[in-house]
Amino acid sequence: NAGVMQNPRHLVRRRGQEARLRCSPMKGHSHVYWYRQLPEEGLKFMVYLQKENIIDESGMPKERFSAEFPKEGPSILRIQQVVRGDSAAYFCASSRESGQLSGNTIYFGEGSWLTVV
């Protein structure tokens, strides 16, 4: 089953460390999205990427957070100098195409749960 694959599923980091979350999109999908789910909240959009391009990063915190989707390999969400408030579930999603007329379904991975201690 070539669904959206995320790893690690669970990650524990001490304050000040770096967290790297990886996402491999579904086969044939070239659009990747990252969402964050804080406790008792719905998912919030963070960033939208295509291969080697950041299309929309309007939901990304201005500092410490970055994302990439290289030509080869998975998409990476990187959080530097983590703080307790970064503890959340981070979901990756992918789609085949984008655009107003596409209506393509977005498929979500099972998430990466980050705990900052």
Place this chain on the structure above:
Amino acid sequence: AQSVTQLGSHVSVSEGALVLLRCNYSSSVPPYLFWYVQYPNQGLQLLLKYTTGATLVKGINGFEAEFKKSETSFHLTKPSAHMSDAAEYFCAVSEGGNNRLAFGKGNQVVVIP
């Protein structure tokens, strides 16, 4: 910017009873609307979606939703609740299918035997 309102964070329903989860949206352009289900410690699974065409949309597991433009609503229903329906349900909207989803805060559904 698009947004979604889901009232009542926790919803209890008796097994066999009607499941009704309300969703109201705000969008400046014709919306694409979605319902997702999330089981504990798992990702989101698409239940159903509305893009264009028929306003009554049928999804998986016996769920359906009706798009009502005049009410800016997309309520989710299932005639008879099953124990396996216990999960969290999220309504989401994207403006014109731009694939950037705005989610509601979710409804945690508890099914009472």
